[in-house]
Amino acid sequence: MRVAVIGAGPSGIYAAEHLATQYQVEVDVFDALPVPFGLVRYGVAPDHFSIRSVREKLAQTFDNPLVRFRGNVRIGRDLMPSELQNHYDAIVYTYGASLDRELGIPGENHPMSIAATAFVRWYTGHPDAIDFSDHLSKATDVAVIGLGNVAVDVARILSKSAAELEQTDIPQYVLDALSHSTVRRVHIVGRRGPANATFTTKELKELGEIPGVDVALDPADLPDDFAHASAGNKVVARNLDVMAQWSQREAIADRNIEFHFYCAPRNMDLDNGVLIVDTMKIDAQGLLIPTGGSKEIAAELVIRSIGYRGEGLPGVPFNEDTNVIPSVDGAVIGLENCYVAGWIRRGPSGIIGTNKKDAVASVNTLFQDRENTQASSSAQIDELLQHRQIDVIDFEGWKRIDAREKELGGTRNRDRTTIHSRQDLIDIGLGR
Numbered sequence: 001m002r003v004a005v006i007g008a009g010p011s012g013i014y015a016a017e018h019l020a021t022q023y024q025v026e027v028d029v030f031d032a033l034p035v036p037f038g039l040v041r042y043g044v045a046p047d048h049f050s051i052r053s054v055r056e057k058l059a060q061t062f063d064n065p066l067v068r069f070r071g072n073v074r075i076g077r078d079l080m081p082s083e084l085q086n087h088y089d090a091i092v093y094t095y096g097a098s099l100d101r102e103l104g105i106p107g108e109n110h111p112m113s114i115a116a117t118a119f120v121r122w123y124t125g126h127p128d129a130i131d132f133s134d135h136l137s138k139a140t141d142v143a144v145i146g147l148g149n150v151a152v153d154v155a156r157i158l159s160k161s162a163a164e165l166e167q168t169d170i171p172q173y174v175l176d177a178l179s180h181s182t183v184r185r186v187h188i189v190g191r192r193g194p195a196n197a198t199f200t201t202k203e204l205k206e207l208g209e210i211p212g213v214d215v216a217l218d219p220a221d222l223p224d225d226f227a228h229a230s231a232g233n234k235v236v237a238r239n240l241d242v243m244a245q246w247s248q249r250e251a252i253a254d255r256n257i258e259f260h261f262y263c264a265p266r267n268m269d270l271d272n273g274v275l276i277v278d279t280m281k282i283d284a285q286g287l288l289i290p291t292g293g294s295k296e297i298a299a300e301l302v303i304r305s306i307g308y309r310g311e312g313l314p315g316v317p318f319n320e321d322t323n324v325i326p327s328v329d330g331a332v333i334g335l336e337n338c339y340v341a342g343w344i345r346r347g348p349s350g351i352i353g354t355n356k357k358d359a360v361a362s363v364n365t366l367f368q369d370r371e372n373t374q375a376s377s378s379a380q381i382d383e384l385l386q387h388r389q390i391d392v393i394d395f396e397g398w399k400r401i402d403a404r405e406k407e408l409g410g411t412r413n414r415d416r417t418t419i420h421s422r423q424d425l426i427d428i429g430l431g432r
């Protein structure tokens with residue numbers, strides 16, 4: 001039996017591992033990028049060393065001779081889902097959720113209004129990233145819209161000095177741009193209050209630990225009764241304690257991070273350097289409602305961090321409302337022999353480990369449904385890709401890229417420097 005897994009992020013790799021070790025199945029793991037690991041490479045913040053090191057554990061899956069990496073192959077362009085169905089006994093879709101969401105307010109399409117998805121791609125060295133170097137030399141105040149961990153990551157990267165980020169694997173040109181950044185204040189803006197933010201406490205606390213950076217928030221935004229506001233949620237209770245300490249501080253450092261709770265963005269007037277927000281409050285019934293007032297937050301650059309969303313593939317069922325592939329126990333509804341796991345199954349939530357449980361469950365469903373059969377040989381799919389002149393990067397190719405990134409880092413006393421050019425990645429991967 002042979003299975004194709006679409007997406008070499010954590011959910012795809014966990015699915016491949018379970019298929020190979022539990023069921024001794026041959027697996028081809030396809031990824032649109034020349035390198036594996038999905039958001040562990042292109043999402044997890046570069047200064048979160050221990051989380052990024054999960055890559056080493058994930059890489060071990062490819063040591064199993066039953067698992068092949070097929071990088072630089074975009075399903076839906078280089079190979080169609082219908083073609084995969086002719087060559088594999090089953091397909092597991094694990095291609096994540098990479099699009100951004102929009103606020104739908106005036107000024108959102110201004111060149112200085114960018115999505116956090118795009119900004120994260122830039123600082124992690126994604127091959128398709130837009131270069132935001134110039135943006136950082138045109139702004140002193142940046143508004144990051146959103147009250148989740150991605151907003152916190154973005155605020156932290158913008159606030160840390162280049163010297164601190166030098167120890168990371170950030171691409172050299174990004175590091176150079178950050179070292180010339182004119183940004184002095186980062187405003188974290190959200191329509192809801194501190195008790196409704198989805199930060200985890202560890203990430204939140206890190207903002208207060210950046211040397212030379214003060215964190216400020218209005219004490220009036222904190223609830224009167226922390227125990228009532230956190231409603232038994234320990235993370236919320238801890239977050240409120242952290243924020244209560246900050247609310248006593250004054251933002252007097254050279255660089256500041258300021259929270260603006262209860263502020264719903266209404267208009268981005270970025271030519272005049274302001275984000276206009278409607279102020280919100282909680283009414284007697286506990287509902288979030290506008291106060292009728294508004295305020296201006298200084299911002300020459302806005303980064304919208306309001307979530308990721310998935311997209312459909314030709315011939316694969318897709319729910320346009322929830323932006324996921326519809327499934328029951330991991331089996332795609334309306335398409336035989338197709339399964340789904342990870343963010344494209346559940347939507348963009350959950351940490352890396354959440355995807356393991358998900359992938360294992362989907363693979364188990366696959367095996368309850370299937371009898372052992374033998375699909376066409378792997379040589380046929382390789383021939384098809386060769387015929388289409390696709391430069392397929394295998395796991396040996398990734399090892400060459402890995403070695404070159406370490407070598408490149410070494411030239412500047414860094415452990416690794418991420419290579420961001422797709423062509424360079426392909427050339428190195430192919431040993432050219």
Ligand SMILES: Cc1cc2nc3c(=O)[nH]c(=O)nc-3n(C[C@H](O)[C@H](O)[C@H](O)COP(=O)(O)OP(=O)(O)OC[C@H]3O[C@@H](n4cnc5c(N)ncnc54)[C@H](O)[C@@H]3O)c2cc1C
Pocket residue numbers: 006007008009010011012030031032033036037038039040042043044045048051073074075076094095096097098120150153308341342343344349350351352353355
């Ligand atoms: C900014 C950010 C920071 C995060 N930080 C943390 C953290 O600190 N700790 C933590 O535990 N979790 C973190 N997460 C969450 C974690 O990254 C996700 O839970 C996890 O990566 C989701 O796994 P996935 O395999 O479903 O999707 P992904 O990781 O997105 O992998 C999907 C893969 O599919 C590929 N692909 C997409 N389309 C196609 C196609 N058409 N053909 C072929 N391949 C395709 C992509 O290139 C990608 O490699 C973070 C997420 C983000 C966005």
